[in-house]
Amino acid sequence: MRVVSLVPSLTEAVALTRPEVLVGATDWCSHPAGLDVARVGGSKYPDLDRVLALRPDLVLLNEEENRRADADALVAAGVPVRVTFPRTVPEALVELADLVAALGVSTEPDWLVSARRAWAALPEPGTLRRAVVPVWRRPWVVLGAGTFAGDVLHRLGVANLYADHAERYPRPELDELRGRNPDLVVLPDEPYRFTADDGPEAFPGVPCALVSGRHLTWYGPSLAEAPAVLAGQLARPL
Structure with a gap:
């Protein structure tokens, strides 16, 4: 093959x-x-x-x-x-298992077993933090409805304020983003590389969490460590 x-x-x-x-x-x-x-x-x-x-x-x-x-x-x-x-973590795990089988592997690899365990071990989220999740700026683009990253965040206790939007990736103006009054702004480092000096300044007074885009959006071996990595980053907003 x-x-x-x-x-x-x-x-x-x-x-x-x-x-x-x-x-x-x-x-x-x-x-x-x-x-x-x-x-x-x-x-x-x-x-x-x-x-x-x-x-x-x-x-x-x-x-x-x-x-x-x-x-x-x-x-x-x-x-x-x-x-x-995949639009959810369970869908990603199913698709990855199907891929492994298509590769002719009869036993799930350790990374997939670890990913299943890591996500199954998460407790049910309690009070959700309301967040906007930009994935680009100039223009601003945010996570909208039915995204894999949105499901990842929800399982970690973060509710995407644009999850009910008609578009998967809305392009609201910055004033609208601020007007949503988020508890948190989640800023991944890909596809746009948000940093401590590029992104948080647009949301004065709002905690901003810089997170790994790979762990937020990739569905593969990184899923095994994503819950721990993202939980740590979300717990330490700027």
Whole structure:
């Protein structure tokens, strides 16, 4: 089997489960450290000629991260694709188990077992902190309805104030964000790299938690450590 992954979290999953089958990944696939496979461009605009040159038996995509046009082009070229789109932690665990099986592995890898245990061990959240969760600025873009990251935060006691919005990624003005009167602003370091000097100044008087974007949005081996990492970061707002 020869696998090309166009999804960083799935690249990590394959590399830690059956590294010998992974032949290609995007330029943004940064985990595990030292990953040595052919690079095929970005998630949004991969070089399909490079992908096809690797003669993959399977290409991994995500409905949100990758373009439908690229998926269609791969299918038209006769390449099997696997498209994921988890919106909750349980959905992610199911899709990861299905991926492991598709890779020909009969026993779940340790990272997946650990991820199941880590999320199952979380207590039911008590009083939820009301938060806005920007993922970009200039313009401001926030988490909206039905996002995987929103479900992750809810399980950690944080309620997304835009969870009932009609859009998955609304673009409210800053005055509207402030007008929601959040208890907390959650600022991940990807896709936009919010830092202590870039983001919190827009929300004077509101606690701002800088969190790991990888642990908030990736669904793969990072899920095993995400509850502990994010809980610690959310507990120490600026």
